[in-house]
Amino acid sequence: MKTSTKDIRNSPDPDIAGSYNAMQRAGKAAIDLAIQTNTAIVTSINGKVVRIPAAELIKQRQANS
Numbered sequence: 243m244k245t246s247t248k249d250i251r252n253s254p255d256p257d258i259a260g261s262y263n264a265m266q267r268a269g270k271a272a273i274d275l276a277i278q279t280n281t282a283i284v285t286s287i288n289g290k291v292v293r294i295p296a297a298e299l300i301k302q303r304q305a306n307s
Contacts, residue, residue, distance in 0.1 A: 273299050276294075281296060282295040
């Protein structure tokens, strides 16, 4: 079964197109909360479930600044 890899930001439906930015904001908020509470986030990277501790999130944020 083939899956679609179309960029939702190009959707003619403004709600779907806008959902990309909403997901970006939600992800940033999750990272902010994990850092504030010194907890990890769990995410999927290349199809693998990965736990990223707060210390690593801080390092990544500083590297991207």
